[in-house]
Structures are given as structure tokens and as C-alpha cells.
Amino acid sequence: MSLKVLIVEDQFLEADSLSIILKKEGYEIYGIAKSVEEAIELMEKNKPDVVLVDVFLKGNLSGIDLARTLDKKNIPFIYLTANSNSITMEEALATKPFGFLIKPFREREILMALNIAIYRHRKGVEFTSSQQHWLSQLLQDIKEMNGAKSEKVQSLVKALTSFLPFDFVVVDTDINKPESAVYRYQRIGFDEYLLFDSSRDLDSNGQQWPSLMETRKKNREKRTPFYLNGVRYREHCKTNAAEGKIMEIKGFESMLWAPLLKHWDVDMSLAFYCYNTDAYSSEHIELIESVQELLAAVIDSVRKSEDDRHSPQKPLRTKHPGQLLKPELEGIIGRSPKMLEALDKVSQVAPFDNTVLVMGETGVGKEGLVKALHQLSNRRGKPFVKVNCAAMPVSLVESELFGHEKGAFTGSVETRLGKFELANGGTLFLDEIGELPLEVQSKLLRAIQEKEIERVGGRTTIKTDVRIIAATNRDLLQEIADGNFRLDLYYRLNVFPITLVPLRERKQDIPALASHFLKIMGKASGKDITLSASALKQLHNYSWPGNIRELQHLIERHVLLAKSSVIDSFEMPEQLPGASFSQSSDPKIKTFDEMDKEHIISALRRCNGKISGQGGAGHLLQLRPTTLRSKMKRLGITWPIK
Numbered sequence: 001m002s003l004k005v006l007i008v009e010d011q012f013l014e015a016d017s018l019s020i021i022l023k024k025e026g027y028e029i030y031g032i033a034k035s036v037e038e039a040i041e042l043m044e045k046n047k048p049d050v051v052l053v054d055v056f057l058k059g060n061l062s063g064i065d066l067a068r069t070l071d072k073k074n075i076p077f078i079y080l081t082a083n084s085n086s087i088t089m090e091e092a093l094a095t096k097p098f099g100f101l102i103k104p105f106r107e108r109e110i111l112m113a114l115n116i117a118i119y120r121h122r123k124g125v126e127f128t129s130s131q132q133h134w135l136s137q138l139l140q141d142i143k144e145m146n147g148a149k150s151e152k153v154q155s156l157v158k159a160l161t162s163f164l165p166f167d168f169v170v171v172d173t174d175i176n177k178p179e180s181a182v183y184r185y186q187r188i189g190f191d192e193y194l195l196f197d198s199s200r201d202l203d204s205n206g207q208q209w210p211s212l213m214e215t216r217k218k219n220r221e222k223r224t225p226f227y228l229n230g231v232r233y234r235e236h237c238k239t240n241a242a243e244g245k246i247m248e249i250k251g252f253e254s255m256l257w258a259p260l261l262k263h264w265d266v267d268m269s270l271a272f273y274c275y276n277t278d279a280y281s282s283e284h285i286e287l288i289e290s291v292q293e294l295l296a297a298v299i300d301s302v303r304k305s306e307d308d309r310h311s312p313q314k315p316l317r318t319k320h321p322g323q324l325l326k327p328e329l330e331g332i333i334g335r336s337p338k339m340l341e342a343l344d345k346v347s348q349v350a351p352f353d354n355t356v357l358v359m360g361e362t363g364v365g366k367e368g369l370v371k372a373l374h375q376l377s378n379r380r381g382k383p384f385v386k387v388n389c390a391a392m393p394v395s396l397v398e399s400e401l402f403g404h405e406k407g408a409f410t411g412s413v414e415t416r417l418g419k420f421e422l423a424n425g426g427t428l429f430l431d432e433i434g435e436l437p438l439e440v441q442s443k444l445l446r447a448i449q450e451k452e453i454e455r456v457g458g459r460t461t462i463k464t465d466v467r468i469i470a471a472t473n474r475d476l477l478q479e480i481a482d483g484n485f486r487l488d489l490y491y492r493l494n495v496f497p498i499t500l501v502p503l504r505e506r507k508q509d510i511p512a513l514a515s516h517f518l519k520i521m522g523k524a525s526g527k528d529i530t531l532s533a534s535a536l537k538q539l540h541n542y543s544w545p546g547n548i549r550e551l552q553h554l555i556e557r558h559v560l561l562a563k564s565s566v567i568d569s570f571e572m573p574e575q576l577p578g579a580s581f582s583q584s585s586d587p588k589i590k591t592f593d594e595m596d597k598e599h600i601i602s603a604l605r606r607c608n609g610k611i612s613g614q615g616g617a618g619h620l621l622q623l624r625p626t627t628l629r630s631k632m633k634r635l636g637i638t639w640p641i642k
């Protein structure tokens with residue numbers, strides 16, 4: 001059956017030439033709309049399989065506005081654009097398009113972009129449905145499990161961890177009962193939680209919980225799950241605090257609330273809170289909705305279980321081996337919210353064959369994460385083959401990846417298998433993918449797409465079965481803009497991205513990492529060494545441009561040189577100019593322009609580059625978008641931040 005494409009383009013000639021190319025290739029043209037309104041009207045009848053939409057359209061609404069609707073309807077779309085104004089591109093990127101086509105279009109690029117969009121969308125749908133299936137199975141098991149109330153709630157919380165990010169969760173098992181029906185957990189590790197006594201109104205960090213009774217009253221009017229992220233979440237808290245309804249919960253940046261119904265009434269609920277901004281998306285809502293009835297049945301089964309709650313005065317720390325404990329992740333130290341987010345993603349995607357792209361600065365631990373992903377996948381026990389795309393001379397990359405036949409080039413005295421064939425059945429780790437020469441990128445794209453390769457000098461195609469995991473410390477979008485990386489390869493690799501944030505953004509992990517490296521080095525050198533409080537403070541105050549690798553090397557050096565059992569102070573590396581990210585260590589007084597610049601940049605970061613409308617930086621800074629744009633121009637701010 002041919003795929004239906006909707007073209008949203010106000011230039012007749014461009015729309016017409018697209019339509020001719022697509023029809024020739026067997027696509028069905030679902031329609032051509034000149035405006036967003038026309039497109040929405042057309043889509044009311046039926047759903048197209050994919051939409052090609054111009055970013056700039058005549059009329060009040062732009063292609064970016066349409067994209068938001070398409071995202072909600074789960075229809076893949078590709079932007080058409082002639083303008084590469086970086087701010088607009090960033091706004092467009094934030095809507096998670098399935099591709100970009102830059103005018104004037106070339107036939108091959110159009111077909112490639114459509115092909116990739118459809119592939120990514122299909123992979124996304126497959127991933128969502130396997131997640132739903134997996135979660136349903138876990139919930140079914142918990143429903144049928146024998147156990148006391150809190151034991152069952154705990155299993156539920158653990159099961160949900162793999163599917164939904166949260167730092168706190170409130171399980172309200174009966175909203176008509178007093179607070180003893182409520183379970184509040186704080187997540188403190190990959191598989192560790194603190195259960196709070198219902199009478200406590202502060203968590204272990206001294207944060208205030210939402211006032212439960214008020215939240216209940218407010219929320220029971222809502223029958224469908226909803227989420228609030230970042231700015232919207234804070235505004236919601238502020239409004240409700242002003243109305244005296246919900247206390248502002250400082251520290252949280254995102255919240256998702258899931259009402260659960262019994263006899264058509266909201267009867268129980270789950271509320272998730274995150275320190276990270278933009279933690280929740282429509283995909284989480286879709287997941288919750290797909291198991292909403294089952295969740296209600298699980299909580300109903302909790303009500304019928306034996307009550308084992310004895311009003312603990314202190315929070316209960318829960319950690320016991322279960323089906324979700326992952327020893328493969330144990331060597332990976334650090335349980336800051338950002339680190340947990342990355343580990344959760346690893347355990348979510350590991351069982352499936354999706355391509356994964358791991359991003360992060362040098363030394364943040366990408367390789368360790370990739371190895372854990374392989375170990376957690378069904379391909380464990382099969383080959384794990386690493387290719388360092390940066391370390392190979394250009395002339396050899398191709399034969400390294402795909403192998404060569406005897407006599408393919410001077411010196412090739414025998415047939416040699418490439419990494420694709422060596423990794424057959426297992427995982428191929430393409431490290432430093434951003435450095436892969438352009439000539440080889442198109443061959444790699446074909447190999448991933450067709451699942452077959454050709455050896456250099458060979459005439460036959462060879463089927464391969466490999467899972468690709470790529471990693472990079474480069475900003476691939478910048479590489480694309482500079483013409484060094486293929487957009488189509490980026491979209492093919494970026495099906496499931498995982499970002500590891502730099503160490504300076506997760507300084508909570510420093511003590512655990514330091515003691516891990518002390519232990520390892522101590523064992524190797526036969527020394528039992530600890531750190532003084534001031535030495536630990538030094539580690540905390542440094543900005544770690546080399547990330548965890550730098551921390552590891554620093555500790556190794558000092559353990560080797562240590563003359564006593566305590567390291568009192570570290571000889572810290574000099575901060576490179578421009579490498580200082582710690583604001584407190586900067587003694588220079590800033591000018592107003594510098595402060596304005598920093599302030600605008602932090603607002604842009606928070607809003608992911610969005611300038612206008614609800615949740616945009618203009619709204620956050622209470623500036624008109626045009627004023628903000630001219631300030632940005634004056635201060636030389638572009639998005640993405642250079």
C-alpha cells in the first residue's frame with residue numbers, strides 16, 4: 001500500500017514539483033495545503049502517513065505551529081525551509097521533526113528524507129508498543145503478587161522507574177481515605193528509594209511536599225493524565241499558591257499527574273515529580289493512558305492486601321534485589337538525577353534493537369554506558385566490537401568497517417573481515433562518530449539502512465545483523481551546519497539519543513566517584529587512603545573540563561604520591577582560559593551587558609531556544625519576542641549558544 005504524503009507549502013511551483021517527484025516514486029499525495037488552517041481541515045477526515053511542511057507560511061500560523069499539532073497526533077513530519085536563520089531553526093528543532101529539507105530540493109534528498117522519517121517513526125511506534133507490552137506484563141505480575149500493602153506499592157514504584165523519570169512519587173491508594181492511604185517515595189539511587197511517613201511534610205532534602213488534601217481536591221476534577229514542565233510548572237505552583245491551594249514545592253521542575261478511576265470516578269492517583277526541567281512529554285502520557293486501567297487494578301489490589309504500615313518515624317530505605325536490579329550498571333558510579341535519567345534510558349532501550357546515539361563531552365563515561373547497554377541487551381554473550389572512527393586513517397576506515405577482498409588494493413594479500421561482519425549477532429560501537437570522513441558516511445548510512453554491506457573490492461552483498469550504538473563528543477548539529485556531517489545519517493542514528501551531562505553539572509556525584517577511584521587505586525597500590533574535607537571541597541570547586549577521566553587521573557596521581565593515609569589537599573590543574581564554568585570563582589565584576597547576556601542565555605536554555613509564545617524565553621523574561629530578538633542581536637547571542 002502506498003504511503004500518503006500531505007504537502008503544506010504556499011509556493012505553488014515548489015508544492016507541484018514535490019508532488020510530481022513523489023507520485024513518480026509511488027507515494028500517494030494526500031493533499032496540498034497552502035496554510036496551517038487548510039492542513040488541519042484536510043487532516044480532519046483522515047491521517048496522512050507523513051507531512052512535508054514549510055517552516056514559513058503565509059497567514060497567522062507557521063509550520064512550527066502545525067508541527068506541535070502533528071506531534072500531538074503522532075504524525076511524522078519533515079520541515080521544508082530555505083532560511084537557515086539559526087533561532088528559527090532552533091525553535092523548529094525543539095518540535096522534534098523527523099527531518100529537514102533545504103530548498104532548492106534535490107530529488108534524491110527528498111526520497112532519502114522521507115525514507116528516514118518513515119523508518120524513525122516506525123521504530124518509535126514499535127518502541128512505544130514494546131514498552132507498553134513490557135509495562136503491562138510487570139503490572140499484571142504485581143497485581144497477582146501476594147504481599148502486604150507497602151510491599152506491593154514498592155514493587156509498583158520500582159516497575160515504573162524504568163518507564164518514567166521521577167525523583168519523587170506519591171501513590172494515593174484511596175483519595176477518600178485519610179493520609180495513611182498515601183505512599184510517598186523519594187528516589188535516591190538506581191534501585192533505592194526512601195519511603196516517607198505520611199505525617200512528614202518535608203523530604204530528606206528539606207523540601208516541602210505538596211499539601212496533599214489541597215492537591216487531592218484540585219486534582220480530582222481532572223480525569224485524564226497531564227504534565228507540567230519547567231516554566232509552566234512553576235507558574236502553576238505560583239498561581240495555586242496564590243489561591244492558597246497548592247504549596248510551591250521548591251526544587252521540582254516537572255510534574256506528571258495520573259488520575260485512576262474506579263466506577264467512573266477519580267478514586268486513586270499517581271503523582272510524579274522531577275528536579276529536571278522538561279522531564280515529561282506526550283509519550284509519557286500515552287504510556288500511562290495505555291495502562292491506566294491496569295494501574296487502577298494494581299492499586300485496587302493494594303487496598304485488599306494486608307496492612308503492614310506502622311507509621312515509621314524515620315524514612316524507610318528500601319533496597320532489595322528484585323527483577324529490576326541491574327548488576328551491569330553497578331560499576332557506573334553516580335546517582336544524581338541527571339545520571340539516573342541516563343541510566344534509566346539505558347535500561348529502557350537495552351532490550352530492543354534500536355540504534356542508540358550517546359552524546360556527551362570527552363571523559364563523561366560514554367563508553368562505560370555503551371558497554372552496560374550491550375550487557376543489558378539480548379545480544380549479551382555475542383560480540384561487542386568497538387570502532388574508533390577518529391583513530392583510523394581515512395584510507396583505512398572503509399576497509400576497517402566493511403572488510404576487503406584479497407587484491408582489492410595494493411598490499412591486500414588476503415581477504416579480511418570488517419567490523420560489521422565481526423560484530424554479527426552482537427553490537428557495533430561506533431565511537432567518535434562525528435569524526436567519520438564524509439565519504440564513508442554515505443556507505444555507513446546504506447549499511448545501517450539496508451542491513452547489508454559490500455567488502456571493498458567485493459561484488460556480492462553480505463547480510464549483517466548488528467545493533468549500532470554510536471557515541472560522540474561533538475555537537476553534531478554544528479558539524480552538519482559546517483558541512484562535516486550528513487543530516488540523513490544524523491537522523492538515522494539519532495533514533496534514541498542519550499546525553500551524559502558534564503561532571504560540573506552533576507557535582508553531587510563527585511564524593512561517590514572520588515571514593516570509588518580511591519578504593520580502586522588503594523587496592524592496586526596497597527594503600528588505604530581517604531580524603532580530608534578540604535580536599536573534597538577542592539574537587540567540588542573545580543570545573544572538570546576533562547570530566548570523570550580527569551578526576552580519575554588526579555586521584556590516581558595523588559594516591560601514588562601520598563605519604564600519609566589522608567590526602568589533605570590536591571594539586572589542582574590550572575583552569576584553562578574559557579574552561580572555568582564555576583561562577584563563584586570568578587572575582588571580576590560583570591558589566592550590565594554581561595549580566596543581561598548570561599540571563600538571556602539561561603532563559604533560552606531553559607526554554608530550549610523557544611522565544612515566543614507560552615513557555616518561550618520572551619514570556620519568561622516578560623519581554624516581547626521582538627524586543628528579546630533585538631537584545632539578542634545587540635549582545636551577539638545566537639541559538640544554539642556558541
Ligand SMILES: Nc1ncnc2c1ncn2[C@@H]1O[C@H](COP(=O)(O)OP(=O)(O)OP(=O)(O)O)[C@@H](O)[C@H]1O
Pocket residue numbers: 331332333334360361362363364365366367368369472473516548549552
Ligand atoms: N560513572 C562512572 N563511574 C565510574 N567510572 C567512570 C564513570 N564514568 C567514567 N568513568 C571512568 O572515566 C574514564 C573515562 O570514561 P569513558 O572512556 O567512558 O569516557 P568517554 O565519554 O567515552 O570519553 P571520550 O569521549 O574521550 O571517549 C574511564 O576510565 C571510566 O572508567
